[in-house]
Amino acid sequence: MYYGEEIIKFQNVGMRYGLGPEILHDISLKLEEGSFHFLTGDSGAGKSSLLRLMYLAHRPSRGLISLFGKDIATTPRHILPKLRRMMGVVFQDFKLIDHLTTLENVALPLQIEGASENEIKSKASELLDWVGLSKQLSILPRLLSGGQKQRVAIARAVVSRPKLILADEPTGNVDYHIAKRLMYLFEELNKNGTTILLATHNKTLLTDFPKPILQLRNGSLSLATISNHQTEPLRT
Ligand SMILES: Nc1ncnc2c1ncn2[C@@H]1O[C@H](COP(=O)(O)OP(=O)(O)OP(=O)(O)O)[C@@H](O)[C@H]1O
Ligand SMILES: [Mg+2]
Structure with missing residues (x-):
């Protein structure tokens, strides 16, 4: 894979849930390797969808x-999990595994990859240290605060250095100084070539970290600028 x-x-992607109305219409976009975009829009606009x-x-x-250059409709089904493993996802509702400790949750993607026990332990604990959870390594998720769970979810999403990170409101439950620290982590990964799409409606974050902004409104996507809040159609 080459840069760009x-x-x-x-x-022209459309999406609906079941037999309900179409909630996303004619979405056309391209994210190039190594790019970093915000995805914004009001609550219910369709960011998570x-x-x-x-x-x-x-x-x-x-x-x-198309994901990683492969049309998902024609890609054989057994290849799709492989594409999925190239992504790190931070879910809006975290999706931590209840019966695994903080460290075990973060270790999971590395175990699936077959990394050695030593490598797993050092990488997972290094990241948990970075997100400020070095004292919570052996705690179960139900004993963590919302912001702590969110940081575990971020560490788990990035630990295997995926090519693409999709983060859904990854700073929605933390104080702003922690949000900034988490943004530095995403920026560091991005400098090393990871493509990042980060959904947020935190305007301060959009202002403090100037990145191209994709905005969802009424089910359609446009490119927005923070300075004048204007939007323009996406060129694809
Ligand atoms: N599982 C579902 N079944 C049916 N409709 C859904 C489902 N999930 C979301 N929707 C609908 O799809 C629309 C977009 O929701 P979505 O969760 O993608 O918005 P969002 O931009 O992520 O909002 P928020 O900022 O609150 O997280 C909403 O109208 C919502 O009611
Ligand atoms: Mg959402």
């Missing part, structure tokens, strides 16, 4: 989606 290659490409299409938890009702 499309990691995600959507062409758009991310769900990207991490293959939901099928589009129309249009084309």
